[in-house]
Amino acid sequence: KAGVTQTPRYLIKTRGQQVTLSCSPISGHRSVSWYQQTPGQGLQFLFEYFSETQRNKGNFPGRFSGRQFSNSRSEMNVSTLELGDSALYLCASSLSGALADSYEQYFGPGTRLTVT
Amino acid sequence: AQTVTQSQPEMSVQEAETVTLSCTYDTSENNYYLFWYKQPPSRQMILVIRQEAYKQQNATENRFSVNFQKAAKSFSLKISDSQLGDTAMYFCAFMTNTGNQFYFGTGTSLTVIP
Numbered sequence: 001k002a003g004v005t006q007t008p009r010y011l012i013k014t015r016g017q018q019v020t021l022s023c024s025p026i027s028g029h030r031s032v033s034w035y036q037q038t039p040g041q042g043l044q045f046l047f048e049y050f051s052e053t054q055r056n057k058g059n060f061p062g063r064f065s066g067r068q069f070s071n072s073r074s075e076m077n078v079s080t081l082e083l084g085d086s087a088l089y090l091c092a093s094s095l096s097g098a099l100a101d102s103y104e105q106y107f108g109p110g111t112r113l114t115v116t
Numbered sequence: 117a118q119t120v121t122q123s124q125p126e127m128s129v130q131e132a133e134t135v136t137l138s139c140t141y142d143t144s145e146n147n148y149y150l151f152w153y154k155q156p157p158s159r160q161m162i163l164v165i166r167q168e169a170y171k172q173q174n175a176t177e178n179r180f181s182v183n184f185q186k187a188a189k190s191f192s193l194k195i196s197d198s199q200l201g202d203t204a205m206y207f208c209a210f211m212t213n214t215g216n217q218f219y220f221g222t223g224t225s226l227t228v229i230p
Contacts, residue, residue, distance in 0.1 A: 003160075033218065042222035043207065056217045090161065092218075103149055103211055105218060107161035 004108035018079040025093030032074040122221035139208030147213040156204040
């Protein structure tokens with residue numbers, strides 16, 4: 001079974017631009033979560049989608065948005081980029097079912113975003 | 117609110133020795149799940165071990181084991197017979213029973229010294 005894939009792997013943008021990151025979950029996984037990882041802050045939760053609905057949202061400004069498609073693929077968008085948005089953006093998928101082991105999150109390799 | 121604290125930003129251990137990484141958490145929930153994830157340098161994050169809060173028995177996966185103290189809200193990871201491939205950032209994570217959101221600690225960078 002293929003793992004979680006994220007595209008692109010690396011991205012360089014300038015301040016004020018917008019960016020869209022993509023995540024394809026493991027086949028059969030319906031939950032997709034997004035995290036921002038920086039050296040100083042660790043992993044910070046952005047949002048989680050399940051069956052095309054946002055179930056949870058972290059404490060990030062409205063410039064950060066996402067969506068999930070019917071095939072469970074998810075996109076994350078950041079508008080009006082700021083220097084502080086430079087980070088590794090991780091996507092994770094899970095079955096999110098009723099069993100404990102279905103809650104495990106499987107992470108993608110991440111998208112390294114650099115804002116100049 | 118749920119919080120996860122890893123008080124050891126960096127640790128090192130000699131190859132073949134044993135090391136323990138600490139993690140404490142705060143929650144008012146009674147049912148939840150705890151995880152340790154490993155992120156090797158420039159590589160993908162992978163699950164190391166999982167513990168259900170309703171289970172009193174500590175989880176074990178080969179050389180990795182946990183010491184889960186529910187009353188103390190402590191969840192430490194013990195790595196036995198440390199190997200060079202264990203060098204990585206280790207994250208402790210907490211998830212409520214609803215299963216919608218993970219809370220991660222800030223990580224412990226472990227270096228295994230040959």
